[in-house]
Amino acid sequence: MSAVGLHRVVEPQGVLPQAATRLDTDPAIHPDEVRIAVERLNLDAASFRQLTQEGGDIRSRVLEIIETRGKMHNPVTGSGGMLIGTVEEVGPGSPLGLKPGDRVATLVSLTLTPLRITDGLANWSGTSEQVPCAGHAILFGRSIAAVLPDDLDDDLALAVFDVCGAPALVDRVVRSYGSPRVAVLGGAGKSGCLALAAARRSGAARTLGLVPSTSEKQLLDRVELADVSALADARDPVATAAAVTGALGGPADVTVVCVDVPGCEHGAILATAPGGTVIFFSMATSFPAAALGAEGLAADVTMLIGNGYVPGHAEAALGLVRAEPGVRALFQARLAAH
């Protein structure tokens, strides 16, 4: 069980590191751990907004949280973020495949990562969620970290890592069907365009990107990541099913939900053929709406909770960005708009 970091939990005893109020940040690593020299924290947007609104000296407040808890776990929002750094030491039993000197991003939340800051955050202005810093962090046997590529900007790589579970799971599901018809709701977004690229490469017979506006449709058509695009509000089940069925010549065998607004469950279910699969990647997905919706529609569909972790997902997603100019163009457009 130490692979998930139980031995680093100071209090309360017996809970997982994420649920802990305090972690042990001892720099001496266990045999399956890795120590990282931290270069930058990326606070998650919700946490940074809350800390800003709280008023007071944000730098002292972040330092206080990290020192008290042994991790950057915002007690109000419950959220964390991720970090960038360089591998300092790798335990002989670490399964992560890292070596000293690797520049990495952690793909597990800061809410479960032991962290100690040694420079008082002196170089942080306090006005951005990007926090330059010095200190160390610990990765467990079952943590996830990705080596930052030399050929891509950090910001682009981080944006890709943020959604890299989507193309990996789409690849697995599409291959299990052979050559299915695939619909991606929210096809012009970050996870959506990666899902479309993965579906085509994994053997989809035909891919559809569903988008909510003509500007997104033009964007998606220009990058040619989907065989066909269609316009519909994914919250409207009847319109969504009609758009998917019309564009694909029948319901989808695999429907991928990448629209981050509530209420897209019924449209996705109705757009999917009997025996098909709906993959929900949106955190706005309602479990009861999906479960009861499928029952109410007598829909014999498999419904997957999009797992953000599939082995090899980060490298595979970077590979898509390198191989597909359309994916890169969409990500860069979104980063520039930010």
Place this chain on the structure above:
Amino acid sequence: MSAVGLHRVVEPQGVLPQAATRLDTDPAIHPDEVRIAVERLNLDAASFRQLTQEGGDIRSRVLEIIETRGKMHNPVTGSGGMLIGTVEEVGPGSPLGLKPGDRVATLVSLTLTPLRITDGLANWSGTSEQVPCAGHAILFGRSIAAVLPDDLDDDLALAVFDVCGAPALVDRVVRSYGSPRVAVLGGAGKSGCLALAAARRSGAARTLGLVPSTSEKQLLDRVELADVSALADARDPVATAAAVTGALGGPADVTVVCVDVPGCEHGAILATAPGGTVIFFSMATSFPAAALGAEGLAADVTMLIGNGYVPGHAEAALGLVRAEPGVRALFQARLAAH
């Protein structure tokens, strides 16, 4: 699209029957519809409680809802219930396999079922969620109804129908693994005991029922539905994983969550082997807790939203009740305690 009843939606136009504020209850059926002579409504527990607490004449209130909306769809709770009745007329294109005279229970919610009451609910006391009545209801092409068996009490059959999606989906998943190790969290409950019975019959190598108390453990051990039972609070991830791993001799290949309390996601994920599947049947499941939990634990597991509909699920579940004295005993104990 008429298979889901769009033609019965009066307002607003273009939404699914469940989202409609008013349905058309015309007794003249479309080619793929079925008309039922209603004998009893079972209001869902949340709706009945709200109506009782609202005060006033509950009979008038229920009649007013049904007359205004053309369905028994509680506007406060958003919930409905189901009904029992006898098939009166079957359209030539109905795929439901029903014939006039069949006594059936509807397995789709009253919130999407056109309903007209003709006896003013004169025989209802107003003190029970069981509402004897006369009138008619309409089933669509994609509705679900199950014929009530002659050899089992209505109450037992209805309790089985309520959770019949669980054993059907467990059967499908267990068969896809060959002979997996299966853990059922909440194994002594209604869906849990059916899941255990289904897992064993579908070829599970070893089945475990996890329960939260010694009384439930004794109950489960007595009926011998699980190869082994274990005690743990399913909301405690570390204890749950340890109990499952200890009892099965390793993590489960298939973990089934039938515990209707929040916070069981991480324990289920941690108890499951890489490449395994977690099936969430509890409506208390949190989508983000499951998605982020798997990522935080670097768990390569497939996570399924338990779909309440699998073709043939009702008949299969009744078959388990008939074949497994342990299932029948557990259901009857729970019905008697009610």
